[in-house]
Amino acid sequence: MIIAIAESLALREAIITCQNLQIKTVLFESNASQLVKSIHDGHCPTELYGVISDILFYASAFEFVNFSWIPRERNVIADSRAFVNYHGHLAKERALQLNGSDIGNWKALVKFAPREEDLDYQVSLRYHRSLYSDLANDERFWYGIAVLGYDTSLPEDQVKSILTEHFSSCGVITHVYVCTPDECTNIYFSKKEDEASAMDLNGSKVGGFKITTMLLATAISNPRLAPGDEPTVGYSIPAPFLEFAREINKKRDDYMTEWRVKARRERVIKARREQAFKPS
Numbered sequence: 717m718i719i720a721i722a723e724s725l726a727l728r729e730a731i732i733t734c735q736n737l738q739i740k741t742v743l744f745e746s747n748a749s750q751l752v753k754s755i756h757d758g759h760c761p762t763e764l765y766g767v768i769s770d771i772l773f774y775a776s777a778f779e780f781v782n783f784s785w786i787p788r789e790r791n792v793i794a795d796s797r798a799f800v801n802y803h804g805h806l807a808k809e810r811a812l813q814l815n816g817s818d819i820g821n822w823k824a825l826v827k828f829a830p831r832e833e834d835l836d837y838q839v840s841l842r843y844h845r846s847l848y849s850d851l852a853n854d855e856r857f858w859y860g861i862a863v864l865g866y867d868t869s870l871p872e873d874q875v876k877s878i879l880t881e882h883f884s885s886c887g888v889i890t891h892v893y894v895c896t897p898d899e900c901t902n903i904y905f906s907k908k909e910d911e912a913s914a915m916d917l918n919g920s921k922v923g924g925f926k927i928t929t930m931l932l933a934t935a936i937s938n939p940r941l942a943p944g945d946e947p948t949v950g951y952s953i954p955a956p957f958l959e960f961a962r963e964i965n966k967k968r969d970d971y972m973t974e975w976r977v978k979a980r981r982e983r984v985i986k987a988r989r990e991q992a993f994k995p996s
Contacts, residue, residue: 835979840972847964848957852935856890857956859911860904860932866922868899875901882922886913893959902932902955 815826851857863879870878872894879901880892887910893902905911911931918929931937933952 836972836976839975840968843971844964844968847967851956851960851964852954854956855906857904857954858934858936859906859908860891860902860934860955861911861914862930862932862955863901863903863927864899864930865927866901866925868896872896878922879903882920883914883917886910886917895959902959904932 812826816823817826863883866875866879868875875894876892880889880903883889883903886905888906889903890906891902891904895901903914905914915929915931917927920927932955934956935954938952938954
């Protein structure tokens with residue numbers, strides 16, 4: 717059973733989050749511009765997730781199955797939706813009672829998702845998961861290290877060139893990602909032994925700077941969580957997932973835009989056919 721909850725931009729203050737059905741209270745002031753940016757980028761704001769989790773938990777004690785933030789149209793914030801999948805005794809009746817709930821500076825609009833929105837959600841979720849699955853199965857990103865401590869004043873292309881040359885003796889390098897904000901570079905190798913050789917260069921010097929090497933979290937060292945599973949101590953999101961998150965979200969948005977156009981066209985054609993065959 718799925719309900720859609722529409723959010724309001726008036727949300728400014730923080731709230732209560734729900735993790736593993738254990739309530740934890742976290743109060744903070746949210747930055748409105750960051751909230752808007754996160755929605756534009758296709759990410760569900762933490763504030764919204766917490767509000768929805770809290771409402772559902774206190775109002776009904778549903779079995780909370782999963783949650784997904786689906787921007788309806790890129791850069792059109794007011795028409796975005798959060799889909800909550802749940803089940804439980806009298807879940808339908810209790811969910812509808814939440815419509816109009818006052819959450820600080822905004823009211824939650826709760827309704828059952830129409831069939832097309834339900835299908836929209838399922839298609840989007842399947843495609844999104846398939847993109848991450850493809851990335852997890854891409855052998856180029858199975859073994860890698862993070863490098864820190866080099867001269868961060870250099871431009872990205874120069875950093876990439878220098879570090880590629882420095883680690884080239886370790887084996888075949890499959891991908892290099894320079895993350896300037898984090899002052900860190902991820903270097904991937906084709907084999908585990910190559911990764912081990914690269915780790916041996918910890919403490920070596922690059923252009924007079926002593927570098928530090930650390931193993932990266934990858935799909936091999938940190939397998940993807942099954943739907944509904946919670947991260948455990950020691951689990952890290954694979955580094956490639958973070959690197960390509962924006963690209964994957966854009967692919968999903970582009971795919972869903974085309975899918976919605978096609979779905980609307982098919983509904984129109986079907987309606988016309990049904991109209992044509994109606995007895996006069």
